[in-house]
Amino acid sequence: MSKIPVGLLGATGMVGQRFIQSLSDHPWFELEALTASEKSAGKRYEEAAKWYLYPPMPEEVKDIxxxxxxxxAVEDTExxxxxxxSSIAEEVEPKxxxxxxxxxxxxxxxxxxxxxxxMIPEINPDHLNLIEQQKENRGWDGAIVTNPNCTTIILLLALKPLIDEVGINRVFVSTMQALSGAGYGGVKSMEIEDNLIPYIPKEEWKTENEPLKILGKYEKGKIEKAEIDISASCNRVAVLxxxxxxxxxxxxxEASPKSVERIMSExxxxxxxxxxxxAPIKPIIIEKEPDKPQPRSARHAGSVPGMAVAVGRVREDPVFENGIRFLISGNNAIRGAAGASVLNAELMKAKDLL
Amino acid sequence: MSKIPVGLLGATGMVGQRFIQSLSDHPWFELEALTASEKSAGKRYEEAAKWYLYPPMPEEVKDIxxxxxxxxAVEDTExxxxxxxSSIAEEVEPKxxxxxxxxxxxxxxxxxxxxxxxMIPEINPDHLNLIEQQKENRGWDGAIVTNPNCTTIILLLALKPLIDEVGINRVFVSTMQALSGAGYGGVKSMEIEDNLIPYIPKEEWKTENEPLKILGKYEKGKIEKAEIDISASCNRVAVLxxxxxxxxxxxxxEASPKSVERIMSExxxxxxxxxxxxAPIKPIIIEKEPDKPQPRSARHAGSVPGMAVAVGRVREDPVFENGIRFLISGNNAIRGAAGASVLNAELMKAKDLL
Amino acid sequence: MSKIPVGLLGATGMVGQRFIQSLSDHPWFELEALTASEKSAGKRYEEAAKWYLYPPMPEEVKDIxxxxxxxxAVEDTExxxxxxxSSIAEEVEPKxxxxxxxxxxxxxxxxxxxxxxxMIPEINPDHLNLIEQQKENRGWDGAIVTNPNCTTIILLLALKPLIDEVGINRVFVSTMQALSGAGYGGVKSMEIEDNLIPYIPKEEWKTENEPLKILGKYEKGKIEKAEIDISASCNRVAVLxxxxxxxxxxxxxEASPKSVERIMSExxxxxxxxxxxxAPIKPIIIEKEPDKPQPRSARHAGSVPGMAVAVGRVREDPVFENGIRFLISGNNAIRGAAGASVLNAELMKAKDLL
Amino acid sequence: MSKIPVGLLGATGMVGQRFIQSLSDHPWFELEALTASEKSAGKRYEEAAKWYLYPPMPEEVKDIxxxxxxxxAVEDTExxxxxxxSSIAEEVEPKxxxxxxxxxxxxxxxxxxxxxxxMIPEINPDHLNLIEQQKENRGWDGAIVTNPNCTTIILLLALKPLIDEVGINRVFVSTMQALSGAGYGGVKSMEIEDNLIPYIPKEEWKTENEPLKILGKYEKGKIEKAEIDISASCNRVAVLxxxxxxxxxxxxxEASPKSVERIMSExxxxxxxxxxxxAPIKPIIIEKEPDKPQPRSARHAGSVPGMAVAVGRVREDPVFENGIRFLISGNNAIRGAAGASVLNAELMKAKDLL
Incomplete structure (x- = not known):
């Protein structure tokens, strides 16, 4: 089988680099086109991009x-x-x-x-049906398919099995988010050294509202929003x-901590x-040590590193009658961004939607 | 008025040093005796203690x-x-x-x-009445008076005016706690660099249970515990x-964010x-900037630096009917530890209980 | 004596804020005019500046x-x-x-x-004589008087007494510089977390060349550059x-470590x-502990905090015949920037050059 | 070829874990015995060791x-x-x-x-001849073969080709060393957050003295120490x-920066x-970017990640006549410790000394 040629818009930034890592050596996709701003256009990728990540820049993209x-620029891609x-995506993606x-x-x-x-492929694969509706509504031959905000993905992946098996009424979530979530230059070192910032613009709105759509029911070209109450408080901490x-x-x-762990683990x-x-073999890894999950290890969670989330400290909650509390940690840049888009594309390919 | 001679047990550690800062130049108290473990006894304080704090060691304690x-050791103190x-306090304090x-x-x-x-002097000054009971129960001439855990103090100081004016039923709190709370050697740098630890032994229990006593009603030598449901999740982050x-x-x-801010501020x-x-002129400082409170500045909050707590981002909560959420930040080592004990002593002195 | 009215150009940035701290409550100078870019002009200082420092913004500047x-803007100042x-200074200062x-x-x-x-007032006070020459050369009524780069000041302050008493031929210096030296937004958190950057643009040139002028001999309106060989390697580390x-x-x-310490200390x-x-009572503080100086404490060194430098680990050098090595740490933002300019102005005032 | 059974003494600590990573899936060696202190003995490795590293603990050691x-304990190993x-090694290794x-x-x-x-296999492979001498001197059937201190290895690896091709007379080196070099619990977070420590016990002595032996000439069962003057100043910074x-x-x-780069690179x-x-294909990687090498990437340097050192900013030195200066960064835990020992063993195996 020959690989599907794909393009990458915004290839030089940090999220772009995470896409390159996810797509390098991909069994189904082949990077054909890399785009960036005018000032990078025409340069070899190696010259255009200051590589931020480990492992180093894959050899095969250096000369693109x-x-x-x-x-x-993306004519020869599927x-x-x-x-x-988002400000640029708003204009470019519809074209x-x-x-x-x-x-x-x-x-x-x-x-x-x-x-x-x-989309979160583990949660709402049938929402891909909206593609038909979108094409019809807009008269497009193609379509836009999105993944949620990083915080939403990590949260919902852990909640989904509980929603299915025991039901969730209300969610309070207080986050401790990594620097990379703000982009390479998003947080100044003088701001965060020996400090934390208890505010991330728009993050709480996304965390509270995206789930209603993702968990919603697809019917006849529409999503009926789910009913779940979420309150989020989002904080930035000095973690890469x-x-x-x-x-x-x-x-x-009711569900005991043990049964919650079992439900998530299975x-x-x-x-x-x-x-x-x-796709990670297990989307949720249960951590047994009392002081886990910690982001320095959880960022690699899963059989495909960074594509699972780690859950730990599952315990009863003394306030709610059927209360449960725990910690989740996951890779915002992989499962929460580039890897999420790539998994979406894989799902579309597997469902013959490409 | 001549000053009251006081002693300090455990004077060389980090909390001990915070006590020395609070007691140095104190208008009512004079440091008469400093105690430490056997291996420090007999040395000048300057030799015995490795000073961790800023400002530097006060001149007047160096030669003690x-x-x-x-x-x-504390015979000449009141x-x-x-x-x-706590393991040593358990044995020594009753003596x-x-x-x-x-x-x-x-x-x-x-x-x-x-x-x-x-005690939190702003909250339950009448609980000092237990001193009589304690003396009677135990046949002591003196008494033990305690302050709560740092996390509890910072939380309750912010909650108290709301409890009084609008009432609080349920509390969820997720903390991001400073390194100094674990003692100077408590957190290893390899553990916390580019990381966080979502677990602090015993901290959640204290945060959930100490308030029931502090907010309880004193009557006839007893405290009737308060009814308030608290769920805490405690995390360590890389902040000093x-x-x-x-x-x-x-x-x-019901109370709007504006009125919550007003109630706290007043x-x-x-x-x-x-x-x-x-005592700080205002125990609660309301921060207006959208990304505050931050610990690097909030650790100095108040007219007596470190003795007030900073509250910010007061906003409605979308989950609870009368829901409110916000951030608090305060100095765990001052308001949450040494300064708390000193304020307790000041209250006792003002009430002629010394 | 009434105070001398002074102006501050670039008052809202981080260095500007350090100037405000140095000038607030100054016995000789009174802040009369604060300037900033067009977008801040017209606003109250409190609105125009996001205050980065501790202690908080002085009350008296808030309403300016x-x-x-x-x-x-500075008509009413001396x-x-x-x-x-520097790009803006280049144009504005001559005017x-x-x-x-x-x-x-x-x-x-x-x-x-x-x-x-x-100028470094402890080193070359007679270089103020250049003011006359400058006025004559340029036909100005006023004059520009500068202080060196932060790294240069901290280094030379420690070297000066040795130059005078034993002579210095050659200097190797490898620095570990604070984030604030790059300005509030100069270093991104993603760059420096769990990392260091072994390069600071232009810093090595300044550190090697400014001393030749500062240590030079003033004669007849000119500075004859000093002869001293300096090699600098400048690094950025995660320190505020x-x-x-x-x-x-x-x-x-020859000079023993002991005598070097004595010379510096005196x-x-x-x-x-x-x-x-x-002016600090002692410009150089000798630290005796084996693991000092450390920047977290040394940033406050001196009787005027931040105006002295701390020197420690003075020891023989096994490579040079009369070799000596040690560590210096000092406040780049105070002694190395704002405080340096203020001290220059104090010297001019004391010498009736204002 | 069947693999050589090997043992690992001190297998549960952080350096021990680096050894396990280096030896896991090794083509020549097979981990047969893992030892630790009495309190770990008898447990499965997975129970005995708190794993600190990424990737996670290799499956094959969990049940050992x-x-x-x-x-x-090591009877069945070669x-x-x-x-x-070192305090335990002193007693155990001779046995x-x-x-x-x-x-x-x-x-x-x-x-x-x-x-x-x-030994540094790239530098003094012939020093393995001392093994015979050692056996003879001590009447042992086996022998002790050591690798240098981390700082020494990283330094000498970069210096060796210059010593061979242009000669080196004098070396000044100021280090910025990672936390892991002090062991997992070696540096407290309160010590190093927003700080650095300009002192590492014994490190400077090792850095100055071990090279004299390593670079020495083997002759007739003895090493004649090399003559090279080194002055080291060792600092700890907040890098993992x-x-x-x-x-x-x-x-x-004389050698230009360009030729130094070429000599090192080749x-x-x-x-x-x-x-x-x-063995890395290239022991020295030359970094071309002006702000490299940085430890967050250099720790992975080389075709075998962590086994090469990265060198950058090679430039002339203005003080020495034939002066050159540069930065080196390398993985202290791999090339500087566990990987160094493993490479020593590989060299012995290749030379039929096992």
Missing amino acids: EVRPTEVE IVFSALP MAKAGKIVASNASSYRMDPDVPL DGHTESVFLELEN FKAEPQELNLPT | EVRPTEVE IVFSALP MAKAGKIVASNASSYRMDPDVPL DGHTESVFLELEN FKAEPQELNLPT | EVRPTEVE IVFSALP MAKAGKIVASNASSYRMDPDVPL DGHTESVFLELEN FKAEPQELNLPT | EVRPTEVE IVFSALP MAKAGKIVASNASSYRMDPDVPL DGHTESVFLELEN FKAEPQELNLPT
């Missing part, structure tokens, strides 16, 4: 010539991954979709549009990668059944 | 000869402050009390004993000083009315 | 209306302190000098001009304030003799 | 039963790697050697003994892994020629 972020900042591309986007611009799938979330839940039905869903290349 | 932690670790000393203790050993006052707490409240009665209590030397 | 950085970035102001500048723009004094420098010296004459110069308000 | 650190602290084992030790206890090889060294050199003969030695399994 960076193109401007335009429709022409899927286009978008690591664009790409109109030109027939499937845009697998990490940007927030169109996440909440009623006909745009907001890995968001940690302190979660308090009111369950619909959780598998469509990406696992389909054996998608970057 | 450190004594062993025994009753004889109050004895205890910065002892001191028996010998007629008022022991103002930061240790957790006797906090929950029914006849031992667990200053605990930050993310709080979600269910109020008994809060004053007995220490303020009595003009106690280290 | 920020002016644009123009000559008219001295103008400049916290401007101010032409208009008759003494500009006490921290910017690098004119430091190396032959007729501009580059306080540059630390690892120094290896070849002395002209060092006093004109600012000390003149009792300048912000 | 930890043995006490005694001769009997080589014994020692990750013991092992006497019992016929080759002890490949990272401990400092016997490094400077005249008949004990102190990777020591960075700021080096100033006086060369014997350097290969016996481990490369012998294709030893963990």
